[in-house]
Amino acid sequence: MSDYDYDLFVIGAGSGGVRASRVAAAHGAKVAVAEEYRVGGTCVIRGCVPKKLLVYGAHFAEDIKDARQFGWNVPDCAFDWPRLRDNVLREVDRIEGLYGETLGNQKVEIIRERAVVTGPHSVKLASGKEITAKTLLIATGGWPVVPDVPGAEHGITSNEVFHLEALPKRIVIAGGGYIANEFAGIFHQFGSHVTLVNRSETILRGYDEQIRDRLLQISMTKGIQFRFNAPFEKIEKQEDGSLLVHLGDNGPPIECDAVLFATGRRPNLDGLGLETAQVELTEKGAIKVDDENRTSCASIYAVGDVTDRIQLTPVAIREGQAFADTVFGNKPTKVDYSCVPSAVFSHPPLAGVGMIEAEARNKLGSIKVYSSDFRPMKNVLAGRNERALYKMICDAATDRVVGVHMIGPDAAEILQVAAVAVKAGLTKAQFDATVALHPTMAEELVLMK
Known part of the structure; x- marks a missing residue:
């Protein structure tokens, strides 16, 4: 019998905490996760998911106008914010339910109240109950920064x-x-x-x-x-x-x-009691961890936005997976933070992976930059002057593609495939040797001069 209530106690049921919890449980650990608000964290509840749904809704404004140039007799349309808002919130509720089901299916206990650290192996719930665990994982994410100004x-x-x-x-x-x-x-x-x-x-x-x-x-x-x-x-x-x-x-x-x-956002650590276990923080107020996600306290780990690494949902998920595999699965795993793609879902969206031009010049010295500055076919017929721009950064000495950056319709969707090529260390010659898929915007990736 264990001397602790749980093998793993996770504080925070966001993307990183949920992945760590269910993987650790699949490895045979007895796991509980405490969440004071809603299961799913920033991404599901108040970040990536609802925001992307609003982005989809916003795109219809231009799509409806463009449709007229494509032969559709579209009347003037009014936008109904409450309808979209409520539909988005219902979808958030649905996904939250799925996250809870996933944890339940893995026999992870969900404790829906605040938990704070009281020592290297202990936490206290808002209800006053004390709980012990062999390992603690902090995955409480980030929190928006509000300027300190009157009003x-x-x-x-x-x-x-x-x-x-x-x-x-x-x-x-x-x-x-x-x-x-x-x-x-x-x-x-x-x-x-x-x-x-x-x-x-x-x-x-x-x-x-x-x-x-x-x-x-x-x-x-x-x-x-x-x-x-x-x-x-x-x-x-x-x-x-x-x-x-x-x-x-x-x-x-x-x-x-x-x-x-x-x-900006800051690590969500206020009142979490980390000082009771001598968990060290960085100068920016994030939890200091090593490459195995371990803090200065040997029994406490941290993943996701509470650390001073890359604040992206897929990164938190990988960190949670690596933590669980290393600590409970006897499969030592470290996250590779190189070539992490990112996107901005602006109008139009932009996306990039690898080095930007200035960074490549500083690190490599001699580089070659290829680009394609074009007007997407759809924009031409719609009478929209908006142009897309794709850039490819290459190491002049090896021809290896070290960065791809783009802005234009569906940039994030296209960039994901390009990220695989950059991660694999492919060369510009290999891009050039690939037959273009015509007519697409993505074909510009293999046609850049």
Whole structure:
């Protein structure tokens, strides 16, 4: 008999925690997972899934207009925000139920209350119950950062945006990262007047410069407004319920109906009791782990956005799998963080894998850059001037493709296959030797000059 209540106790039932729980249980471990909100975590409940459904809904605005050029007699259509919102939330409920069923099928016990660490092998539930486990896993994810400015309480974050009672006619979005740009595109297509306010002069830092500049150009052409180098000073709520956003010396205040903070995310560790087990944190407030996901406390591990690695759902899932296989499956596994693809579901979307051009020049010295700047066939007939841009970065010494970056319709869908090629270390010559699939946008990957 074990000296502990469980072999593994997981705090947080998000993507990483769920994968770790069910895999560990499949390896024969007795597992419990505590979740104080809803099973599924950020991705399922208030992130990737509902946001992508809103992206799909937003695309219909342009699709309906384009359809007229393709012979469809489409009348003017009105958008019904409550209907989409409620349909999306119902889908979230359905997926949450499936996550719970998956855990149940693996005999994982779900404890629907908050748990905090009280020592290397113990946790305390909100109900007061003390539980012991041989191994603890922290998988509590991230939490939106809200700027410390007067009136910040009048704004919302990506946690609340899916529950808006009404579609704001005017919205200010604070931030320049992927969440800010995705919601800028979503709300613009739904008919809101969108102003994106960024404290620096760069959007999507870390993405290829030409690709992000193309998104900025297209977004401005569509009518999204940008205010750069504009830190928030304060937000005032006016008598009619509208908001007035003050940006210091950077132009006049902006009047709007909603403010969405998309100013980054931080590890969700407040009040978790990690200090009771001497779990060390990084300077950025993330849990410090080794390449086996172990913290400074030998019995406690961490995966996902609570660590200072790559904050992406598929990465958290891989970390959860690697943890469970290593600790409970006798299959030592380490996650390879090289060549992780990423996408921004903006309008149009962009995606990339491997090195961007500036990074490749710094690391490799001599590189070759190939590109294709074209107008998608669908856009031509629709009378839409929007152009796609694909880039391929190669090591000049070996011809190996070290990066692929693109912006255009279905960029993320196309990039996934290109990511396999970059990961495999294929050369530009091998791309060139592949027959193009015509007529597609993807064929530009093997036609770049």
